[in-house]
Amino acid sequence: MNVNDKKSFYLYTLIVCSIIILINFISYNRPARIDLTDNQIFTLSNSTISILEKIEDNLIVSIYFSDDLPSVLSNNSRFIQDILEEYQAHSNGNFQFEFKNPDSDENAKIDAQSLGIQPVQVNVWENDRRETRLIYLGIGLSYQGKSEAMPVVQNTTGFEYDLTKKIKKLIDTDLKSIGIAKFSKSKHTNQGINQLLSESYNIKDITMSSEVPSDIGVLIVNGISDSLTTDELKYLKSFIDGGGNILIGQSRVDVELNQQMGFFQGVNVQSNIFSLINDYGVNIEENLLLDKQNGKINIPQQVSIFQTWASHDYPFFPTINSFSNDESIVSGLEKIQFHFCSEIVIDSLAVNIKPIMFTSRNSGTMSGYYNLYPNTESAQNPILNNLNEGIKLLGVLIDTMQGGQIILLSESKFFADPDQNLSRVFAQRQPDNYTFIENSIDYLMGDAELVALRSREVLDRPLIELDDASRSWWKWFNIIVSPLLIILLGFFRLRSQKKRSEELQSQYG
Structure with a gap:
């Protein structure tokens, strides 16, 4: 490799690394994701962002989760961390969160209990046997001397609404x-x-x-x-x-x-x-x-x-x-x-x-x-x-x-x-x-x-009700047309195989 090639290589590498660093910096401060769910449940809504912009002081969110969580609840913990990072990114620095383990931290345990967060009993299967554990799954919020709590967060359904509701209650000064x-x-x-x-x-x-x-x-x-x-x-x-x-x-x-x-x-x-x-x-x-x-x-x-x-x-x-x-x-x-x-x-x-x-x-x-x-x-x-x-x-x-x-x-x-x-x-x-x-x-x-x-979470997707005439039409359609389609498919497949057999025979005698 000559000198010019080396210089070009180093320059190219420097440019690529700079672009990667710049993209990471921008994405950290302005997070974006592609959410393909029906109601965009993995993306912060404009309503939440609007409420976050009204926070005028430090709002501290403490997540009191045990470390040794069952696998299903561990996934919930990762989801909560991801969405809290989005809250933080849209709060102009006024939203802060931290994870605490009351099982190993006595001060965290006292804080959790003062907020009304108690351990809950869950049944887990481990090493082919059923075990009962006491674990913490609560979240506490504090703002200007006031506090709110979510004592148990066992699933992520409606989590954004529940959390935003607590935040709004804390920052509202004229609550009727x-x-x-x-x-x-x-x-x-x-x-x-x-x-x-x-x-x-x-x-x-x-x-x-x-x-x-x-x-x-x-x-x-x-x-x-x-x-x-x-x-x-x-x-x-x-x-x-x-x-x-x-x-x-x-x-x-x-x-x-x-x-x-x-x-x-x-x-x-x-x-x-x-x-x-x-x-x-x-x-x-x-x-x-x-x-x-x-x-x-x-x-x-x-x-x-x-x-x-x-x-x-x-x-x-x-x-x-x-x-x-x-x-x-x-x-x-x-x-x-x-x-x-x-x-x-x-x-x-x-x-x-x-x-x-x-x-x-x-x-x-x-x-x-x-x-x-x-x-x-x-x-x-x-x-x-x-x-x-x-x-x-x-x-x-x-x-x-x-x-x-x-x-x-x-x-x-x-x-x-x-x-x-x-x-x-x-x-x-x-x-x-x-x-x-x-x-x-x-x-x-x-x-x-x-x-x-x-209403962002999908609770039910009922089948469309059909009148008796439509139901009868689809019934006979399935009885008559479906077998015909299978027969036609078989017929075309048979012709295709026969044609290929004739071509092979003509080539190889």
Whole structure:
């Protein structure tokens, strides 16, 4: 190699190394990746980046993980480290994190316990035997003297949302509360909703016989089965007129278990709450919605001396997977389960209302006398087989024109705790039911940044429902066309082999 060749080689090597170093420097400070997942779950959302830019002081994240983790949880640990590095890169230096092992560091153990992070018991298989271990899987956050914790992080589903939610709660200086309206004739409890929302917001029970406190950002109203008192109606309307936001579930039919009948009985609700709702251009019809796309009801039956449970399709439990594409509160939802809901009709002159969820085309209504029995082998309910009234509406977003909004669903018990005596009877709520509630609260509280995050994880991919004609067409297509395609393939393959055999024979005699 002559001198010129050596100089060229060294110069080329220097240039290549410089480019590699420059690329690494840029990628470290401005991380980028190609995310091919459906909802971009491995890439920080714009919502998270927006919240990170609002951090004005050092936010410290301590990851309390044991070292000797099972293989599945070790993968989670690597994922968490990767995504925390992205948080750090987008925080202008205000986001810092560190891993601590409470098993070997006594100070880390004390810190974890002060945050409410305790070891959890997991079962692992090692050397062909099952072992039980106590391990730490928690995360603590501290900011300007305040702290939050994620006591257990066993999987990465929704991790970005959970972490960003904690960060937002720490850095928010004007955090309003959520009120659960309590009326004189309230009969529903809301412990489940209270627990669900208390991780992000302060929850208060609000007695509606007096004025709603000014620190309430959203008022949750359970289904009302009787008229409100004069004071209750006045203070509810005053809250709305003052720009307050309402999340309300209200059916026009009250369905309860009738002990004498041994089954459910429906009675039309007579209440002045409907006049208030009508003032905003919405009417809840005196009926129950039915849908061919539905959940199950479990009915006890006696077999000899034993009692068993039989599961039946129950059109009074519509499963909703048709949502408005334009509204963020239902964006990304897969399906929601309703129980005993009514039809919503929008006034033709109303311009302040947006539909957000619908039944399938195979739906119907029942009014007047409510025969709520399901179809069984021994007893048929004819109206359940005649669901051809088309798409119905059961959820709307209302602009009150007073600076506030109302989200209305046509089921009275959507936010209420389930009756424990009926837990085996009713269809289970879908995970997206709770996602929708959180989305609605965030939206009404002005936290639209969180709404975009929550629905990124894919929970379900239901098959598209086909009508009977389409199903029959595809059935005969598979029966007739599929074998024909195989026969044609075999025919062409036979001809190809025969042609090749003739060519070989002609070449080699």
